Amino acid sequence: MNQELRDFAIRAIGCIYCRMDGYIAIPCEKHHLLTTGLHGNGKRRGEKATVGSCPWHHRGIGRGFYANGNPMGPSYAKEARAFRSQYGDDDKALSYQDELIEKWVKGEITEVCGA
Numbered sequence: 001m002n003q004e005l006r007d008f009a010i011r012a013i014g015c016i017y018c019r020m021d022g023y024i025a026i027p028c029e030k031h032h033l034l035t036t037g038l039h040g041n042g043k044r045r046g047e048k049a050t051v052g053s054c055p056w057h058h059r060g061i062g063r064g065f066y067a068n069g070n071p072m073g074p075s076y077a078k079e080a081r082a083f084r085s086q087y088g089d090d091d092k093a094l095s096y097q098d099e100l101i102e103k104w105v106k107g108e109i110t111e112v113c114g115a
Contacts (some may be wrong), residue, residue, distance in 0.1 A: 001101070006050070009101045013109060015054035016097050017087050021073060023066050024111050025054040031076075033090040049090075051097040057083075 001009075011028050018025035031053040053076070055061040060075035074082035087093065103109045 001105070003048075006048070006101065009104050010050065010052040010097070013052055013097075013100050013104055015057055016051050016093060016100065017057040017073065018054055018066075019100070020087060020096070021066075021070075025056075025066075025072075028052040028054055029058050031058050033094060049094055051093045 007030060010030055013019070014028045015025040029052070030050045033049040033051065054072075056064050056072050056075055058076060060078040064072050064075065066072060073086050076083045100109065
C-alpha cells in the first residue's frame with residue numbers, strides 16, 4: 001500500500017485508541033511512532049510506523065470526554081505512562097492499526113470517519 005492510501009485509511013478509520021474504548025473519533029491525526037517508544041524521545045520509525053490518533057489522545061487537546069460523558073482515557077502528551085498502561089506499547093498500536101487498515105481495504109469496516 002502506498003503512503004497516500006495509508007494516510008487516507010488512517011483518517012477514515014479514526015483514532016485507534018478511541019476504537020479500543022469502543023468509540024469512533026474524528027478528527028484523526030497521524031501519529032509517528034518513535035524508535036524508543038518513549039514520549040518525546042527518539043526518532044520517527046518512518047511513514048509505515050504511523051497510527052491514527054484524535055487530538056485528545058495524541059496531543060491532549062480538547063475536552064477529553066466522549067459525547068456520552070465517558071472519559072476518553074489518558075492523553076499520550078499529558079500522561080504517557082498511564083496512556084501506555086491502558087493502551088499498550090507502540091508495537092501493539094501499530095499491529096492494531098495495520099489490522100484495521102486490512103479490514104478497511106476489504107470493506108469490513110463500515111463505521112468510518114469523514115476522511
